[in-house]
Amino acid sequence: MLEIKNLHARIAEDGTEIIRGLDLTVKAGEVAAIMGPNGSGKSTLSYILSGREDYEVTEGDILYNGESILELDPSERAAKGIFLAFQYPVEIPGVATMQFLKVAMNEQRKYRGEDELTTPEFMRRVKEAAAELKIAPEMLRRPLNVGFSGGEKKRAEILQMALLEPKLCVLDETDSGLDIDALKVVADGVNALRSPDRAVVVITHYQRLLDYIVPDTVHVLYKGQIIKSGDKTLAHELEAKGYADIIEAAA
């Protein structure tokens, strides 16, 4: 489903290279975890997948279902089914959460040539998904992410993911700032979306989340490259010994 080949990317503004020859393949149905110390380029990778224009791809390619997405803008990538749960969800005062959800869902449907949702159908879906994620209706009446606690913001990201039904889900440190109960709610939400035609990329630097969302593959990202890949035991190894050994072994 996702094939990243020898990807090099830099910050557009000052030319600093952040991703330095990264290779990664994630198959449909797979849950892949990307781990790595702070500053290794995990969020940058997620932004590049989404098409953020602050970064410039200088070499290599990203294939999604066999086709390069480098020329697509972020909204097209989203409509094609790529979803990023942000590490830091963005507050947008003046835009009501419900309005935002409805516009996002319907714009994606329009792009794919599907009919727009009727208001009752939209309301039904939101209510159902919000209840699953223990999101109070009161929260949905506020402007998008404004006044949400850290945990509420993360749950709201998963709500959006559940409603938009993407094919490739990228979760950037969705676990940070969550207590254990909230973590379980979020993990349940993600697990509910697991399916043979969907892939999930879980970015984290703690093993904790992976107890609840059990990955098929684990990849260590360091200085813009995948330096080691393995199965879920690699995450346990990292937890026990830290990154130092792996980094040394790769050097």
Added chain:
Amino acid sequence: MNMQQAIKMTAAETALVDAYGAQIGDLPGDGAVLSLRDTLVHELRTAGLPTRRIESWHYTDLRTLLRDVPAADPSAFADRVEAIVPGSSVLSVRNGQADLKSVPEGIKARSYTDSLVDGSAAAGLAILGADDAIGRINGGLVRGGLEIAIAEGAEFAAPIEIQVVQSHGQAHTRFPVSFGAGSKATVIERHVSTSAEASFVSTVSDVTLGEGADVIWIVVQQQGPADTHLGQIRFDLAKDAKLHIFVINAGGKLVRQELHGRASGEGADLTLRGINLLGGESHTDVTFTLTHAVPHTTSSEIIRNVIFDRARGVFQGKILVAKDAQKTDAKMACNTLLLSDEADMSAKPELEIFADDVQCGHGATVADIDHTQLFYMLARGIPEKKARAMLVNAFVAEIVEELEDDEALVEALEGVISAWLEKHA
């Protein structure tokens, strides 16, 4: 502005003076009114329109910006339009003629033309100072309007809409409106153009609030793309009076909206909210002065400007706190979204404080669309054009929502904004 010898008049100055000349004998007024008109037009003729050398017109050089003035056309006729908030009582002025068909209970309304004819309007025609170009033009040429008195303690279920509809030519209107003690009302002053042909509009509203009156005064300016709109609101607030002025400029090529007021009674409170939507080559100026004259008065001003293309915005805000006006609380902010490299905004917020125990502040910001917010919306599949429109809308929607007590009103104002954005963004 005392000039020895007549200046060489611009085309616009000539057109205004000629409009007066052409209507002499036809302009309503008793002896006092007519001689006042004559003085005002004489001043216009000798001093000319204000230039950037006049401080209060520094950012709006009217003499240069006002290229021409369409001739007054007595046959210009426009129908009433639907009230912006369904169910409002509409009092309209068309082509200078007041239409008093639907005056609700609790209101005394008469045609301002009658007040000119019987001379009772004379005192109100005085200009606010030598640089009051709007008062001068309007005083010289005003033909009609409405004089409205709201009874003590009156309350209304629906807004009162004062409608000035113009197809082309000139309109010069006045609206002296007094709110009795303890009355509560929402007035919508609406300026609409029904054609793309040029109009020149001057209008002065003179708003006085009695003790404890609670008033929302909305100005919806939707002139056409070739129009000039010179508006002025004068207001005075008695003890415990509360006035929320909301101005939305969503039209016009050359617009100056002045607001000049005074908190005269303790406990008086003024809220000013302004939304200026500018595009094309338009120029829109909002100029505000407020005197906190007595202790314990409050005011809050927020102006939001959205500027596209090569449009220019101006905000001048001056709050004066008199020596005795202790415990004044005044906050003023002007925030601008500049959406093109060629768009321009000049903001000049000023405080002049003569009392020592006050809380006053002001600030001005200019920014582009927040790129992080934009990316977030795109990443959810919202196309860029739509996402930008939503963010621009969000920037101004916040201050419309403050009127949430009246849902129909909020909806109407949001409608004005989204209609404008759909056309321009």
